[in-house]
Amino acid sequence: MACAGLSQRPAALLWGWLLLGCSWGPGPPGVGAAPRFSAAYVLDDAGGLGRRFDGIGAVSGGGATSRLLVNYQEPYRSQILDYLFKPNFGAALHILKVEIGGDGQSTDGTEPSHMHYEDDENYFRGYEWWLMKEAKKRNPQIKLIGLPWTFPAWIGKGENWPYDHPDVTVYYIVSWILGAKQYHDLDIDYIGIWNERAFNSKYIKLLRYTLDKHGLQQVRIIASDRLWEPISFVLLLDSELHGVVDVIGAHYPGTKTVLNAILTGKKLWSSEDYSTFNDEVGAGCWARILNQNYVNGKMTSTIAWNLVASYYEELPYGRCGLMTAQEPWSGHYKVEAPIWITAHTTQFTQPGWSYLQVDGHLKGGGSFVALTDGLGNLTIIIETMSHNHSRCIRPLLLPFSVSPQRATFYLKGSFYMVKTLQVWHSRLGFESAHTTLFQQLHPVKVWKGSFSLDLNVDEVYTLTTLKTGQKHIYPDPPPSQPFPSNYKDDFNIRNPPFSEAPNFADQTGVFEYFINTSDPGDHVFTLRQVVVQRPITWSSDADQTISIIGNFQWENFTVTCDIYMEQPRDGGVFVAGRVDNGGIYVRSTKGVFFWVFADGTYRVTGDLGGEEILMKGDSGVRAHAWHTLTLNIQGTSASGLLNGYPLWENVTITEPSNGWAAIGTRSFEFAQFDNFHVEAS
Ligand SMILES: *[C@@H]1O[C@H](CO)[C@@H](O)[C@H](O)[C@H]1NC(C)=O
Ligand SMILES: *[C@@H]1O[C@H](CO)[C@@H](O)[C@H](O)[C@H]1NC(C)=O
Ligand SMILES: *[C@@H]1O[C@H](CO)[C@@H](O)[C@H](O)[C@H]1NC(C)=O
Ligand SMILES: *[C@@H]1O[C@H](CO)[C@@H](O)[C@H](O)[C@H]1NC(C)=O
Ligand SMILES: *[C@@H]1O[C@H](CO)[C@@H](O)[C@H](O)[C@H]1NC(C)=O
Numbered sequence: 001m002a003c004a005g006l007s008q009r010p011a012a013l014l015w016g017w018l019l020l021g022c023s024w025g026p027g028p029p030g031v032g033a034a035p036r037f038s039a040a041y042v043l044d045d046a047g048g049l050g051r052r053f054d055g056i057g058a059v060s061g062g063g064a065t066s067r068l069l070v071n072y073q074e075p076y077r078s079q080i081l082d083y084l085f086k087p088n089f090g091a092a093l094h095i096l097k098v099e100i101g102g103d104g105q106s107t108d109g110t111e112p113s114h115m116h117y118e119d120d121e122n123y124f125r126g127y128e129w130w131l132m133k134e135a136k137k138r139n140p141q142i143k144l145i146g147l148p149w150t151f152p153a154w155i156g157k158g159e160n161w162p163y164d165h166p167d168v169t170v171y172y173i174v175s176w177i178l179g180a181k182q183y184h185d186l187d188i189d190y191i192g193i194w195n196e197r198a199f200n201s202k203y204i205k206l207l208r209y210t211l212d213k214h215g216l217q218q219v220r221i222i223a224s225d226r227l228w229e230p231i232s233f234v235l236l237l238d239s240e241l242h243g244v245v246d247v248i249g250a251h252y253p254g255t256k257t258v259l260n261a262i263l264t265g266k267k268l269w270s271s272e273d274y275s276t277f278n279d280e281v282g283a284g285c286w287a288r289i290l291n292q293n294y295v296n297g298k299m300t301s302t303i304a305w306n307l308v309a310s311y312y313e314e315l316p317y318g319r320c321g322l323m324t325a326q327e328p329w330s331g332h333y334k335v336e337a338p339i340w341i342t343a344h345t346t347q348f349t350q351p352g353w354s355y356l357q358v359d360g361h362l363k364g365g366g367s368f369v370a371l372t373d374g375l376g377n378l379t380i381i382i383e384t385m386s387h388n389h390s391r392c393i394r395p396l397l398l399p400f401s402v403s404p405q406r407a408t409f410y411l412k413g414s415f416y417m418v419k420t421l422q423v424w425h426s427r428l429g430f431e432s433a434h435t436t437l438f439q440q441l442h443p444v445k446v447w448k449g450s451f452s453l454d455l456n457v458d459e460v461y462t463l464t465t466l467k468t469g470q471k472h473i474y475p476d477p478p479p480s481q482p483f484p485s486n487y488k489d490d491f492n493i494r495n496p497p498f499s500e501a502p503n504f505a506d507q508t509g510v511f512e513y514f515i516n517t518s519d520p521g522d523h524v525f526t527l528r529q530v531v532v533q534r535p536i537t538w539s540s541d542a543d544q545t546i547s548i549i550g551n552f553q554w555e556n557f558t559v560t561c562d563i564y565m566e567q568p569r570d571g572g573v574f575v576a577g578r579v580d581n582g583g584i585y586v587r588s589t590k591g592v593f594f595w596v597f598a599d600g601t602y603r604v605t606g607d608l609g610g611e612e613i614l615m616k617g618d619s620g621v622r623a624h625a626w627h628t629l630t631l632n633i634q635g636t637s638a639s640g641l642l643n644g645y646p647l648w649e650n651v652t653i654t655e656p657s658n659g660w661a662a663i664g665t666r667s668f669e670f671a672q673f674d675n676f677h678v679e680a681s
Helices: 002-006 076-084 129-137 165-183 201-213 230-236 239-244 260-265 278-295 337-347 583-588
Strands: 035-042 055-061 093-099 143-148 221-227 249-250 266-276 301-305 322-327 331-333 367-372 379-382 405-411 420-425 436-446 452-455 457-466 486-489 507-508 511-515 525-529 545-550 557-565 573-580 590-597 601-607 614-617 626-634 639-640 645-652 660-665 671-680
Touching: 002 230, 055 143, 055 337, 076 129, 076 322, 076 331, 129 143, 129 165, 129 645, 143 165, 143 221, 165 201, 201 221, 221 230, 221 266, 221 614, 230 249, 230 260, 266 278, 278 337, 278 367, 278 379, 301 457, 331 645, 337 420, 337 436, 379 405, 379 639, 436 452, 452 457, 452 557, 486 590, 507 583, 525 660, 545 573, 557 573, 557 660, 573 671, 590 626, 590 639, 601 639, 601 645, 614 645, 660 671
Parallel strands: 035 405, 055 093, 055 301, 093 143, 221 249, 249 266, 266 301
Antiparallel strands: 322 331, 367 379, 379 457, 405 452, 420 436, 420 457, 486 671, 507 545, 511 525, 525 671, 545 660, 557 626, 557 671, 573 590, 573 660, 590 601, 601 614, 626 639, 639 645
């Protein structure tokens, strides 16, 4: 029916040979008739090109968003990485931005620092090194960015602030860049300042000076990963700072920039954006901002938070990744719609291409961008996202309307000779059943430099001279499964591939594999909490440390763990169940917490903060000895065992009714854990 509608139009209206009319989907009556809006757009490079395109990317971290990815079994883990990074495969990302772990909570967890303490240096912690290497393995051209959210305490010498001693912070950051090269052969392309916090001009200048001194001239500086101001204004006033900042990176700019930013003459990036639940509306958000960040705001790079939703879904901003991989225990993952929206741009452009100078607003609503490699290739990306199909989590999106429309493109200058364009198409519904993603259609024939396209709402088209596009699909991964209800870890691993134990998600503090070679035998391999001073925070870390694990739906539990306090005077450790919060909300976490303290007492509390005391008494437990804690929660009743003997019982629990299991410490202190076991329902 839709195709018939096309052929009924007067021939004079049809510029070029059009085989795209079949894309009409269900819509309001009359959609198949001639569109109300019809307009012509000229693509010409004769008068020069627009801004240089710097690529589309995503953030791993900020924080701990790739935590569960590393524990996937093969072949699933490699499949996920292929969907993200492999050229002409899936999302084919141009940029990977990683958190420089700083031991503090950075949204969905903490990431370990390469320097927990002043005299400490270790470039094998965490999973961001591994992820950067996996990305480079698949795409050697991928650009790498590092950015800190938090810093270990020693950087601030007692202050919750990284700029009082800029030389110390510069040393710490430059060490990370040098370590990336020395231990992993990774060249970092861009370095940021401090995520969504204040910048300091003296610090930025010293950073540039020190980078250059170490032969790192190629490392470019992004500032300030917050708003357009005040950095733009300061760059206009301070010519020395202007000389050292390469990119102005703004977060969640809502596709707009400000005059001062343009006046700086700097590259403008949306250096963090998206952050939206990865369903069809999230995909619409992503499609809209990928185009309109340039069309409205002259931004030449857009970077999604986050790369892959690999954290427990009930943590803040669950599933706000380009795809979902949050079940290493089952191998299940999902290639969500934003992956294929990304492919519309990434598979047909590269950093170093240029935008064409053209107003990319479509007359009937929506937008287009056109890019060229300067060697005759042309890629046009069109999006017609409607308002309620493309809302991002922030900022507020003012109302607008988008209508079905006809767009006629005139190719001029070096594109006049283009004869055919490859066509890739997506149409977003509100359910995946009504959605088509990244389908290749018949090429469009360009006749005398012109072709027309009938656009419906909520569509994305890529028209390109490149024939390299591919939509790869692996066989379905295993089905989704809940976290195993009977789970043990004795931490007895000799050459751990990662510094953290599988599935434990640190929310304050850092829990690492530890080897005590002088232990007589039972506890040589343990898990140790290693952050001993409150870090320079980015959000409200708790005053206690905590690592969560398991299934948020769990109600009835037995959690058992061997514990070892290392702090003799005021040390304390806990095991917990029904833990109901984490991430940036970790301070207000509730649950059932069974604590023992080095002064020989115990407590049962309803919160991590320890204010809601349900039971207390003497335990006889001391530091520097191993003990076994068991917490049992059934319905509204909880009981606790010490070394297998009942210590307390019949404590009434009304809420929370469910949550994760957890281990942790009373303060920022060393403590060890061994033989963790949870059985739950
Ligand atoms: C387009 O890109 C391809 C692949 O990079 C290249 O081989 C070709 O020379 C470019 N130019 C044209 C006009 O195809
Ligand atoms: C979005 O708008 C369309 C058209 O007005 C409407 O049919 C649809 O129900 C809306 N969907 C949502 C989720 O609001
Ligand atoms: C290592 O084990 C020995 C022997 O049990 C013990 O004395 C020492 O405190 C342990 N060290 C740590 C850091 O746990
Ligand atoms: C938890 O235990 C209570 C009391 O024994 C029971 O009523 C409830 O159904 C159990 N919940 C689950 C999910 O098994
Ligand atoms: C706990 O409750 C059970 C069942 O109500 C009861 O038999 C037992 O005596 C109670 N124990 C204590 C220490 O109160």
